[in-house]
Amino acid sequence: xxxxxxxxxxxxxxxxxxxxxxxxxxxxxxxxxxxxxxxxxxxxxxxxxxxxxxxxxxxxxxxxxxxxxxxxxxxxxxxxxxxxxxxxxxxxxxxxxxxxxxxxxxxxxxxxxxxxxxxx
Numbered sequence: 866x867x868x869x870x871x872x873x874x875x876x877x878x879x880x881x882x883x884x885x886x887x888x889x890x891x892x893x894x895x896x897x898x899x900x901x902x903x904x905x906x907x908x909x910x911x912x913x914x915x916x917x918x919x920x921x922x923x924x925x926x927x928x929x930x931x932x933x934x935x936x937x938x939x940x941x942x943x944x945x946x947x948x949x950x951x952x953x954x955x956x957x958x959x960x961x962x963x964x965x966x967x968x969x970x971x972x973x974x975x976x977x978x979x980x981x982x983x984x985x
Contacts, residue, residue, distance in 0.1 A: 889944050891921055891936055899926070899945040904938045 894900065894913045901910050902923065911923035920933045 889942050891916065891939070891942065894921070894942070894944075901943040901945070902934065903940040903942075904934060906940075 889900075894916070896913055896915065898913055899910060900913055900923070901908055910926050912926065914922040914924055914931060916922070917933065919937070920935050921939075922931055922933050924931045
């Protein structure tokens with residue numbers, strides 16, 4: 866039970882207040898913004914740098930290396946957008962998960978108070 870709770874808590878805590886939602890076309894991309902680009906059945910996150918004739922130039926998030934992607938290889942482009950719902954839901958969910966974690970770690974904080982022990 867503790868392992869299941871820990872797994873759910875870690876999965877929840879690594880959520881972000883941002884999500885990649887709206888599909889955009891290459892002409893509506895803004896320089897310096899983060900995009901999730903799918904091509905050849907692989908999805909990666911990039912910073913948009915500039916557009917060339919039939920390609921777009923992007924840089925990888927990890928190493929900053931610029932690469933050119935032909936437009937005909939791109940399946941979808943999603944823009945990173947702030948999610949107000951995730952942000953608002955995050956605070957009460959963190960408080961609830963903290964309370965549950967404390968209850969799991971310490972199931973009976975009061976102890977056994979039903980009987981009194983008298984010294985002999």
